[in-house]
Amino acid sequence: MIYAYAALAIVAAVLIDRFPSPRLRRIVIVALAIPLLLVPLIDPSEATRNLLADASIYVALALGLNIVVGFAGLLDLGYAAFFAIGAYAYGMLASPQFGLHIPFWVILLLAGPLAALFGMILGAPTLRLRGDYLAIVTLGFGEIVPQIFQNLTAYTGGPNGIPGLDVPSFFGKSFGASALPFYYLALALVALAIFIAGNLRASRLGRAWLAIRDDELAAKHAGIDTTRAKLAAFAIGASFSGCAGVLFAAKLGLVSPDLFGFQVSVLIVSMLVLGGMGNLSGVVIGSLVLTMLNSAILPQANMLAATLLHVHVDLSQYHFAIYGVILVAMMLWRPSGLIARRAR
């Protein structure tokens, strides 16, 4: 049933830009969003809830990166660093590590500004860089941050990370062991991210980003403050990642440096490439498809192969190979993503 819904959602998302009236578009989006609230109630298995929660966190991450890469055109290959910063903020402030037990909600609120600050710290030295050079510097930043967390053993628990993080509670009621509250929270974060990104895109700042993406020199010629616009993109993009990191850490109950490596950054960039950079519905679909591929479609395919062909394989082991094939195929046949930006 979930798969049927997912298929329907993907078809709707592909078609949505062709809908003539914005009102109809809005109705379809709302109609599609309602089952998202109900799905975990219909399917009570914890595995599904867990999967949905993770998928939503990844959607929020992809929406954040989309502001940097999709809107402003700044290729950031170290985006997982901000995810790590958010997660470690929760890990260090809400665990027995320092005996600090700051409430989840406070950290969730602070993680955005904190990650935004780090976004600007990374952004500042890269302002003059473009394209490949920018990608290399951000790649470095993405490598440095988990490394720092790994080496600061006294504060971060080193390679083992920090286990036993506080379980959040909502008005005195503990989240318990279920992923369901995290799913709803992540969904709220996604909704907020879509709302903010959609409004930013139409704003003056958003137009400045698109101008910088299309031609940075021309943007400067036109008198656009490219420095401020680029820093804002890094900061806002990072803040989503920071919040997602807090959710991720609280849900998992532990943080460790290997959770935020280069693969995570690559995975999120792949989601954008697959879905279509700069296009919000494309980004959502791209991240859903890749998360589902990893946690639902490949295990199902394993089972299918075992029952039908009597072959025992673990396709999940090959997921990066499969991403690679998908990306190459996308570049060949649909370079602007599943859902290309609307051509006028």
Added chain:
Amino acid sequence: MSSLRIDDLCVSYGGVSALRHVSLHVEQGEAIALLGANGAGKSSLLRAISGLVCSSGSIAFDGVLLGGRPAASIARLGIGHVPEGRRLFARMTVRENLALGCWDIGATDERMQGVFALFERLRERADQVAGSLSGGEQQMVALGRALMGSPRLLLLDEPSLGLAPQVIAMIFARLGEIHARGTTMIVVEQNARAALSFASRAYVLENGQVVRSGNADDLANDPTIIDAYLGGVIE
């Protein structure tokens, strides 16, 4: 007081010098032409004024020193730059392109209408993607984009580049109208004849230095200038 005063300006790109000790001045409401061969430093001079390249020496606009200011802040002072090759945002509409010309203050309908009044063609094309326009129309958008910021000084880098003679005449006629309203202008041109008949004074750049300057009419009749920039002596 001069509108723009440049003293001892030097620009170099990684050891290669593009401008060497250039000094010039532009009076309020004046239109001047910068002539020179490819690589003489004409575009670099405009870019230095706009703050798009680092330079040494001093540039003062209405008494305000521009050195070290970022490009966006120089644009806000009232210097509009129409770049070489137009550099429009090809995937955006004409209207969006124009709006980006006064990004910091917000595009008002009044400003937009001002541009449309000057270039009626753009009103029809307002919602078309800029990349789909003809060269002349694109040049109008580039000009309009610079005008959206109500510049007091307009820097024009090769406004005739790649355009048909008829379109060039139209562009210069519009430039004349803008100039008549009191906008100070610096025009960089390969098309020296068009530039000299438009401007009142001109500077000639060679290898990054000012080698000649003077009245546009005098230069237009000067045999060496005719020989070098106006396609030989007309008998």
